[in-house]
Amino acid sequence: MCKYFNDIDPLLVLEELRVTCVEKGYIPLPLKEIIESIKKDGNSLFQPREKRGEWAKGLNLKDIAESKAEVLYYPGCNYSYGSKLQKIPQLTTKILTKAGVDFGILGDKEMCCGTFALQVGDRRSFTALADTNINIFHRLGVKKIITSCPICYSTFKVDYKRYRGETKFEVLHSTEFLEQLFKKGVLKLNKKVPLVATYHDPCHLGRLSEPYKEWKGKRVKYGRYDPPTKELRQGTYGIYEAPRTLLNNIKGLKLVEMERNKEYSFCCGAGGGVKYTFPDFSLATACERIEEAVATGAEALVTSCPWCESNFEKVMQQDSQKIKLYSLLDLVNRAL
Numbered sequence: 006m007c008k009y010f011n012d013i014d015p016l017l018v019l020e021e022l023r024v025t026c027v028e029k030g031y032i033p034l035p036l037k038e039i040i041e042s043i044k045k046d047g048n049s050l051f052q053p054r055e056k057r058g059e060w061a062k063g064l065n066l067k068d069i070a071e072s073k074a075e076v077l078y079y080p081g082c083n084y085s086y087g088s089k090l091q092k093i094p095q096l097t098t099k100i101l102t103k104a105g106v107d108f109g110i111l112g113d114k115e116m117c118c119g120t121f122a123l124q125v126g127d128r129r130s131f132t133a134l135a136d137t138n139i140n141i142f143h144r145l146g147v148k149k150i151i152t153s154c155p156i157c158y159s160t161f162k163v164d165y166k167r168y169r170g171e172t173k174f175e176v177l178h179s180t181e182f183l184e185q186l187f188k189k190g191v192l193k194l195n196k197k198v199p200l201v202a203t204y205h206d207p208c209h210l211g212r213l214s215e216p217y218k219e220w221k222g223k224r225v226k227y228g229r230y231d232p233p234t235k236e237l238r239q240g241t242y243g244i245y246e247a248p249r250t251l252l253n254n255i256k257g258l259k260l261v262e263m264e265r266n267k268e269y270s271f272c273c274g275a276g277g278g279v280k281y282t283f284p285d286f287s288l289a290t291a292c293e294r295i296e297e298a299v300a301t302g303a304e305a306l307v308t309s310c311p312w313c314e315s316n317f318e319k320v321m322q323q324d325s326q327k328i329k330l331y332s333l334l335d336l337v338n339r340a341l
Contacts (some may be wrong), residue, residue: 014235016213023126028036033144035281036125036257044130047116048082058112059171060091066098069109069145075107076148077174081154082117083311085125089318090311093153096338097179101151104191108151116141117273120160125278128168135165142174153179153334155310157211163217178210180309180333187254194340202331203303204260205250205294205317206220206270207310217253240268248309255340261301271297273313291316292324299328309333 026032029076032040039049060080069077078101080094099109131161138161142150152158155178162176177185186192215238245267252260265271274280274290295317298306306328308314317330 013188014261015209020123020126024126024128024317025126026036027126030147032125032127033278036278039278039281040064040122040127040130040145041246042118043108043119043134045120048086049117049121052086055113056087058110060094060261061088061098061112063147064098064144065094067107069147070324072109072291073146074109075146075148076106077142077145077150078108078110079115079150079154079157080110081152081157081299081311083315084153085115085255087311089317090275090314093311093332093334096334097151097153098184100183100192100338100341104186111141111259112186114141115321118157118160120156120164121278123160123164124276126215131164132168135169139165139169139172140185142172147174148178151179151182153309153311155207155214156312159214162214176242178214178309180247180249181244181250183334185249187251192337192341194251194255194337196340198255198335198336198339199257200305201261201303202252202305202307202336203263203301204252204264204266204300204333205273205298205306205308205310206243206245206248206267207313207314208270208276210309211245211247211270212238212268214244215242230317248307250334251337251340252307255336257338258340261272261303263297263301265297273308273310273316275312275316278313286315288320288323291320295320295326295328299326303328305329305331307331307333307336 042051043049046052058305067074078098084094112114116138117134119131125132148291158176158178164173183192218236252258271294272290273294274287280287309332314332319328
């Protein structure tokens with residue numbers, strides 16, 4: 006559980022410790038190389054900047070830098086470059102177009118959200134990226150950002166506000182927006198998808214996306230039992246119901262829950278730089294989560310995060326698992 010332990014937030018403590026380490030020059034080489042990739046090519050995957058928009062080739066999507074639109078669709082690094090993951094932004098934009106949403110994309114002008122730099126303690130690089138992105142979004146008149154990546158989502162929604170104050174744009178994860186379309190009757194899930202599925206809550210869509218509230222403590226006299234109290238962000242108000250609303254309304258699909266779900270969800274093991282610095286631990290964590298999914302009797306493990314998907318898939322390739330892996334959007338698309 007990464008968000009709450011007794012009366013402290015472990016992630017905030019860890020974040021400050023990592024910042025101190027980076028400032029003193031202590032940063033593992035793999036993480037340092039990824040930071041350099043972000044600075045050089047605007048992504049954390051060592052991919053050339055000019056190929057970032059190739060996922061949208063042939064889709065005739067509006068370039069928001071050339072034609073104005075108040076809604077920006079932002080897929081993020083993994084969905085832009087991952088050959089197996091590119092179908093998610095392609096399906097998402099197909100649904101948005103069909104629903105009549107006036108939106109645009111940045112294509113190869115899109116930059117990394119900067120979350121990786123923040124997670125590993127390079128706060129200076131993170132704030133520089135945040136400033137660059139915020140300036141671009143404001144200059145283009147973006148009023149709403151829809152993103153498929155939970156990590157980009159929590160970064161734009163929570164971390165930009167935490168470090169750079171209020172922004173002029175609303176941030177929605179694609180599952181939130183699809184839920185809105187469904188409730189309005191625009192998104193119709195008419196086809197049957199006979200499947201017993203369990204849903205894995207990504208950390209950044211769940212507990213780490215809980216809204217940030219500015220808090221300043223007050224100094225008290227020594228010995229006086231009146232400590233300043235801070236409302237703890239325990240993950241309770243993350244995005245949990247939107248994906249479940251979509252799954253529960255797919256005809257023929259039965260949703261079963263793992264023992265650890267919602268704000269108590271077990272991590273996939275890929276975040277915080279762990280995938281690159283401690284790969285064995287990362288995969289062991291994913292393996293434990295997959296075993297928990299199998300224990301529910303589900304035929305399919307469903308999630309909505311590229312990091313979770315890639316980590317789970319790696320374990321499934323190494324070990325024969327009696328469960329299939331799906332992106333939530335795959336199942337929504339099948340039901341349309």
